Amino acid sequence: VVPGETALAFYKAKNPTDKPIIGISTYNVIPFEAGQYFNKIQCFCFEEQRLNPQEEVDMPVFFYIDPEFVEDPKMAKVNLITLSYTFFEAKEGQKLPLPGYQ
Amino acid sequence: MSTAMNFGSKSFKPRPPDKGAFPLDHFGECSAFKERFMECLRDSGYESGACRQRAMAYLECRMERQVGPRGAARRGLPSRGGEGNPRWRRSQLMANEPLEKLGFKDLIDEKSEAKPEK
Numbered sequence: 118v119v120p121g122e123t124a125l126a127f128y129k130a131k132n133p134t135d136k137p138i139i140g141i142s143t144y145n146v147i148p149f150e151a152g153q154y155f156n157k158i159q160c161f162c163f164e165e166q167r168l169n170p171q172e173e174v175d176m177p178v179f180f181y182i183d184p185e186f187v188e189d190p191k192m193a194k195v196n197l198i199t200l201s202y203t204f205f206e207a208k209e210g211q212k213l214p215l216p217g218y219q
Numbered sequence: 220m221s222t223a224m225n226f227g228s229k230s231f232k233p234r235p236p237d238k239g240a241f242p243l244d245h246f247g248e249c250s251a252f253k254e255r256f257m258e259c260l261r262d263s264g265y266e267s268g269a270c271r272q273r274a275m276a277y278l279e280c281r282m283e284r285q286v287g288p289r290g291a292a293r294r295g296l297p298s299r300g301g302e303g304n305p306r307w308r309r310s311q312l313m314a315n316e317p318l319e320k321l322g323f324k325d326l327i328d329e330k331s332e333a334k335p336e337k
Contacts, residue, residue: 122268124274157235158321159241159313160236162236175247
């Protein structure tokens with residue numbers, strides 16, 4: 118992936134149970150310091166998504182790495198940025214906390 | 220350990236996507252486009268830049284797919300109060316956006332240059 122160029126990535130999720138699940142996902146970027154350069158244009162996250170029983174779906178993320186990444190000396194040795202998502206089951210009335218780095 | 224002073228670098232704030240969430244493609248309407256994109260990635264050794272045409276095709280597929288309130292139920296989306304709810308009245312797998320604004324300007328320019336003059 119070239120900083121500044123938009124890119125597409127796919128994750129896959131499956132609901133292995135026999136009941137529909139409504140979930141919300143949050144994301145994590147490693148290394149931590151690279152997270153500020155990671156810009157999501159559109160993704161499946163931050164909103165409730167419903168997976169029917171046994172359903173498997175593709176989950177796209179459309180993003181780009183901020184071109185300023187190449188100018189940050191702290192990023193000079195960073196060749197690999199890992200984006201991961203965790204799916205939580207949404208509970209009634211629960212507000213999604215923005216992913217934090219506590 | 221990182222220092223407390225961070226001249227010239229941005230502070231990290233987790234943030235939602237610029238253009239919101241993709242509805243799930245429950246019926247796999249754009250799966251073929253996704254497969255072609257993934258095939259390209261595998262063949263190119265996972266060079267994202269080499270597969271931008273197919274990424275663009277996938278996003279175009281999403282933009283062409285509409286779903287109304289009944290469609291929303293068919294797609295297994297949670298029902299949110301029927302026709303009166305603007306959020307579910309008309310939704311697509313992706314909101315229409317000019318491809319030039321999604322970072323594909325150079326590919327669009329190439330396409331129009333390749334078109335023969337009438």
